[in-house]
Amino acid sequence: MNLFAIEYVRRSRGSTNPFLMRCSDDNYYVVKLQNNPQGKRVLANDLFGALLAKRLGLPVAEPAVIDVSEALIKLTDEMVFISTDKTVSCQAGPSFGSRYVSEDPLGAIFGAESVDTFLPRSRMRQVTNLSDFIGMLVFDKWTSNRDTRQVVYRQNRAEASWTAIMIDQGLCFGGAGWDFPDILGLGAAFADVAYESITGIDVFEPWLDRVEDEIDETVLEKLASEVPTEWYDGDADALRELVATLNRRRGIVRKLLRTTWEDYPRLFPNWIGQRSRPIAVAANA
16 A cells, blocks of 8 residues: 655755655655656656565665645645746655655765765774675666665664665666666765675675576566556556566676676775786876
């Protein structure tokens, strides 16, 4: 059953111009509306992508379908999209919600939803689930994420540590085009310590095994069926092709990871192995 938005809290950061809202389960969600500047399909990508990442055992912010009513929009002056030449009212209906990682909507977190975009390097050593960045890279290569890996960090105060939560799958599947371009430099995290423990392709195995052996077309179809038809204009053929492409790509993720290592070796400072081609060196280096 869908949740419904009951209170506008504030604008959130991001190119889709989302809003932080309190919803009917009394939790807070970052909500993206159907007529956001990036289009409806990013909502489909966000939900389908989050469900896939959860199926791989990765720590994504809990996704939900949030019904936003016309009445709430009309009562909230801030619920508009503002561009240089016009102001457009938000569209009511099923919207994508990503549960806010802090119980306090004004609480401090690091990442895309906070003033501080990056967790300082000194604190990255205190992140308890750094290995999940490795699994998320498997996911991002499989799904052809055209964005850098978006993440927020929730502080575990009692333990003086942090937990990384992966967010924003809106540009997976190549974005709104669902065309899966493999741009090797994208999909990786900015945090340079995230991949230090990678010494070879075997480090990716727990997640590669799940992609290759546990997720088949039946699983993909079931997860895709949870996406509201409004978010892809009821184009069932396009959704079926999306599922079929994801199913075919399960067999090329290893190659994509190896090629990324060969083209961007600085991402993986401790990967040991023989590259199939020399590292390119700039002419003026």
